[in-house]
Every structure is written in structure tokens, then in C-alpha cells.
Amino acid sequence: MAIDALTAQRLQAMHEEGFVLLRGVLNGRQINELHSAIDALQPQHWDYTGLVDHYKCVFNRDPLWLPYLDVPGVIELAEACLGADCHVIGQTAWRCHPGFIGGDLHQDYQVMELPESLLADPAFRMPMQICTAHLFLDRIDAELAPTCVIPGSHRAGRPPAEGERDWRGRTAQPVLCEAGDVLFFRSDLWHAGSRNRTTDRIRYLLQVHYDRRMVAQKFSPYLSWRFDPDVIAAATPRQRRLLGDHEPAEYD
Template sequence: MIEHAATRERLAALHHDGFVLLPGVLTAPRITELRSAIDRLTPVGLDYQGLLDDHYKCVFNRDPFWLAFLDLPCVIELAEAALGADCHIIGQTAWRSRPGFIGGDVHADYLVMELPEQLLADPGFKLPMQVCTAHLYLDDIDADLCPTRVIPGSHRAGRKPRLGETAWHGREPEPVLCRAGDMLFFRSDLWHSGSRNRTTDRSRYLLQVHYGRRMVAQKFSPYLAFSFNPAVLAAATPRQRRLLGEHEPAEYD
């Protein structure tokens, strides 16, 4: 009952603010395991390793190790509450951002359609979510270690930011400062941005999990050449197999 109440509160925050921070999702041993696993990754398909950052897509398909992070307790309940009990993943990405890394500008990841802002300002109207992202932080995030920045409530803008637009209703992006093991869960229409790694000796380690509604297509890199790792499928639980795309037949199947 307590967990159901917590999920309802977090879902309400997604509708009101567009994001919610969950503390202590990962334990210290899990954080160490994940950092080491990211250090062992090598590029596949459209992955890249750069001078300032490394970006590995679809890591769920590398090894059964990554499956546990698709349906973490508290996180999966929130994903299913926000996107439906038949939601699935549309990606799982590992990042390593080195000193000097430059984050992205203010943007919204995905918007189904533009809507009048006055409609979204009505407190009686709740815009359904289509895609949400979980950021699992593997470092203590301070102002210098590329914090994610969010504009609370900006999902109610009804559109993406215009070129050069950095605020919504006078609200500038606010840094999400948190501890290693915390998780930021946000909806895809929230205005947010990355930021610089201003440290001289620390890299930010981050694991992203992207969740979508049943009818949001799974576009797994490298796309037409993608195939599931048999070892991953053999190790997956029924819920994890559904998250990977094993659904009950529906109208368009």
C-alpha cells in the first residue's frame, strides 16, 4: 500500500512538474558494477567513443547483466503507471562524459503533437505521456559534473523550444543535483538540457532507460541489422521479455 501511494505521488509529480527524482534506487555495489561494466563496453553499430564522451546504445542486448536495470523496483511501477501496464523500452544507453564535455541546449525529446498552451494550463486536463526516460546517475552530481537541467512545468508549453529559446514563462533550467544511485524520471515533452563537465578529473557515468507506450515503435540500433542476443532472451523474465517487445497480440499485430 505504501509503495502504491508513493507511485501515485510520483505520477502526480510527472503531471505537475514533468519530472521526479527518486533517491537511492541503486546500492553502492550495483553502482560499482555498472561503472565497471560501462568501462568494458566497446562500440557496436552506431555507438561512438569520442574525445569528450562515449555513447553506447542498446546495451540491454550486450549481456544478461543489463536486464536488471530495465525493471528496477519503484522505477518500473512508475513507468507502467505513466505509460500503461503494456509499456516497453525503446532504448537503454550508457554514457561516460569526460572533463570538457559540452551538454546539449534546451530541448524536448519527443512531442506527439503541438497543442494550445491554454488547454494545457487547465488544471483539469492531464496530457497523457507517450515516452519517459530514466536517468540512473552513477556519480554524485554537483554543479560542475554536468547536471541535467530541467524547467519545471514546461511540458505544458504544448510545443518544443524555439531556436535560441532558453526559458519558459521566465523559468530558466534548474540543475538536478543528486547522489550516486539516484534516478531522474522525466517525460519526453519536458524542456531540459545537458550541461558542461567543468571538472578536471571526473567523468560522469550515466545509464539511461527509455520507456514508451505499447504503440511507440522500438527502433533499436543498428535498426535493420538489429537482432536479439539469444543469451539475453533466455535470461529475461516474462516482464523483461515484454519490455523487450514480446507483447500479447493487439489490433495492429
């Protein structure tokens, strides 16, 4: 699959650092639209509210969310990392209120544990299986619950141990950015959430998980899952593929 020079540069960063920050992806209209759309959400199924409001599979609630599955610049990187037939396993909206605690250093998914000596070899590249896009809808400073990452830690070949705070002497760095920026990272990168230390600001975030074609899609509530017909009718061919409308393959 041919990719442009900017996507190639970002793909290289994904292999070397495990993440890349895409600047100015969303415009002011989109940011305002998503703020309003998240404020209008009501809990369903496994959603929860409190210090953090967490809404799962929002793409299935209104066609409004569909364009945020394949935002220009983001979708090209997702396809470069995971293949032109990649799909999504989630689109989640968040509001993190003052007092939100965050999360400890972790990986989202490690496909297999490998010796760090192998991953240190520049001739070896561990293929990506799942990647996540954080679409930030507010200016993220050190007080507003920034996501923290340890550059290069996907090459540890394992998840962090309990209480572990650094990898090869590198500690987690906060990703400080503007509203409309997107943090794109691989699932084996060591990363953490942090506290909302403000007294009057909410961190709004839209999160999209992309994965390879042969990683199963997992839409809660699973056995009772149904696509909204209005959403499917409004989806473009690429968006339908991202939602699972694939060409037949070996295991179909």
C-alpha cells in the same frame, strides 16, 4: 491498474512538474557493477567515443544489463505513466569526460503541438507517450554535467524555439543528486545537458527510455537488428515484455 501511494505521488509530480527525482534507487554494489560494465564496453554500430562515450542498446550485450530495465521503484512509475504493457526503446550507457559540452534546451519528443491555454487548464492532462530514466552512477554537483530541467514546461505544448532560455520566466534548473538516484522525466519536458567543468571526473550514466505499447520499438541498427539468444534466455517475463514480447493486439 492499482498503484501504491508512493508511485501515485510520483505520478502526480510527472503530471504537474514533468519530472521526479527518485532517491537511493541503486545500492553501492549496483553502482560499482555498472561502472565496471560501462568501462568494459566496446563501440558497436552507431556508438561513438570521445569527450562523450555513447553506447546504445546495451541490454543486448550481456544479461547483466537486464535488471536495470525494471529497477524497483522505476518500473512501477513507468507502468503508471505509460500503461502496464509499456516497453523500452533503448538502454544507453554514457561516459561524459572533462570538457564535455552538453546540449541546448530541447524536448526529446512532442506527440503533438497544442495551445498552451489548453494545457494550462488543470482539468486537462496531456497523456505521456515516452519517458526517460537517468540512472546516475556518480554524485552530481554543479560541475559534473548535471541534467537541467524547467519544471512544468511540458505544458508549453511545443518545443523551445532556437535561443529560447526560459518558459513563463522559469529557467532550467540543474538536478543535483547522489550516486544511485534516478531522474525520471517525460519526453515533452524542456531539458538540457550541461558541461563537465571538472578536470578529473567522468560522469557515468545509464539511460532507459520507456514508451507506450503502440509506440514502435527502435533498436539500431534496425534492419540488421537481432536479439542475443543468451539475453532472451536470461530475461524474466516482465523483461521480455519490455523487450517486445507482448500479447497480440490490434495492429499485430
